[in-house]
Amino acid sequence: MLNQFLAIAIAFMIGLTGELVLSLPATRLSDREISQQLQTIPGWQLRDQRIEKTFKFNNFIEAIAFVNRLVTPAESLGHHPDITINYNRVTLSLTTHDLGGLSNLDFDLAQQIDRLIP
Numbered sequence: 101m102l103n104q105f106l107a108i109a110i111a112f113m114i115g116l117t118g119e120l121v122l123s124l125p126a127t128r129l130s131d132r133e134i135s136q137q138l139q140t141i142p143g144w145q146l147r148d149q150r151i152e153k154t155f156k157f158n159n160f161i162e163a164i165a166f167v168n169r170l171v172t173p174a175e176s177l178g179h180h181p182d183i184t185i186n187y188n189r190v191t192l193s194l195t196t197h198d199l200g201g202l203s204n205l206d207f208d209l210a211q212q213i214d215r216l217i218p
């Protein structure tokens with residue numbers, strides 16, 4: 101019953117900005133699905149149950165500006181990267197803590213973050 105409910109849990113929610121958004125539940129991906137999804141996000145490396153990428157900028161200010169830009173997609177998805185900042189380098193590590201592994205949300209967020217880079 102709960103599973104049935106979750107299966108149809110295409111939940112309509114009012115987003116932060118008040119617009120109607122369609123939110124699909126996160127699902128843990130199989131190894132095969134992870135391999136397929138990795139093809140869509142160049143530069144991201146699979147490490148255990150995480151995907152990671154380091155972005156390099158000209159200086160600290162640009163690195164921080166990038167971190168600020170990724171707040172919007174992260175909040176929209178309700179999914180948040182682990183972030184390490186080393187002067188002009190920002191390393192992002194994505195995993196789905198709630199599921200203990202990689203989900204569709206990690207790859208959705210990685211794609212949206214890549215689109216932030218000109």
Ligand SMILES: C[C@H](O)[C@H](O)[C@H]1CNC2=NC(N)=NC(=O)C2=N1
Nearest residue numbers: 178179180181195196197198199
């Ligand atoms: C309630 C809230 O939506 C959840 O705790 C979200 C928040 N952001 C998250 N981010 C990530 N990376 N993994 C999660 O499991 C997660 N869960």
